[in-house]
Amino acid sequence: MESVLRALAIYMILLLIFRIAGKRSLAQITTFDFVLLLVIGEATQQALLGNDFSITNSVVIIMTLVLLDIGFSQLQHRFPRMGRLLDDVPVLLVENGRLLQPQANKSRISESDILHAARMSQGLERMEQVKFAVLERTGEISIIPVQQGE
């Protein structure tokens, strides 16, 4: 049943494309990203189902995709080096209130983005209150605030 092979191919190709696109493409839900995700869903549907609209085909494809997901997460767990390849590593963006420009530029993150995350997650007001800001593997920015009395 070729549907299984098609599901495999689409999964690997999408994985590769989004991996190359970089972290921010998936975490940030701006209008651009929302539209992108919506349209990509439509584009893959035809490739996956083809002419076959039976329940059996749908279920087989879904099972294949879920198994691939489980398989890759198991792989990452057993082989951390592989995990790095598949899922990236965290990047430090702010150290003691100071923005690390090269990393921020390469990651396409502005001071504004970091302040947004600081307000959302910690209720902070200014960059000086941010001890560390990290761009996580998932594309989110995590904020460690300066502790009281530091």
Add this chain to the structure above:
Amino acid sequence: MQRLGDLGIDQDLGFERRQWVVQRGGWTLMVVVIVAAVLGLFGSGPLSSAEVTSADGTLRVEYERFVRREVQHELSVTVAVNAQASGEVELWVDVASLDTMVVDTISPQPTEERIEGERQVFVFAVGDAEQLSVRFDVAREDMGRNRVSLGIVGGSETSYTQVSYP
């Protein structure tokens, strides 16, 4: 709410462990299903492609054991045309089975189609060829098991079983 040290958490490790066992079992089952699917248990694969020949060997049918509903598949019939033939081959298929299918194309096109009782007869012009190969592109409209009978009018016949998945 339990307390684990300072943490108020509704944990139930026994339940978690049983769940993990069930999960692993479920994954194995899914892998088996996918492998079976690739092999053709749900259609389109080596487990599904089959062939049946009439007792005297003049009629050979290549069919799919497993198909999915409303998905087009091929039915191939090869007939050994006997020497004093009238330049025509009359192939019949039982009406009950045909009613469960949508026939998209028949290649080559029959010159005539008629119903004789419980059989639908397709007439093909063969000239002085020794063999006739007919391809039916069909799709099952129903689900479940079907027994299809077919044969040559006044000649040999055979049958096969086909399962259609939802």
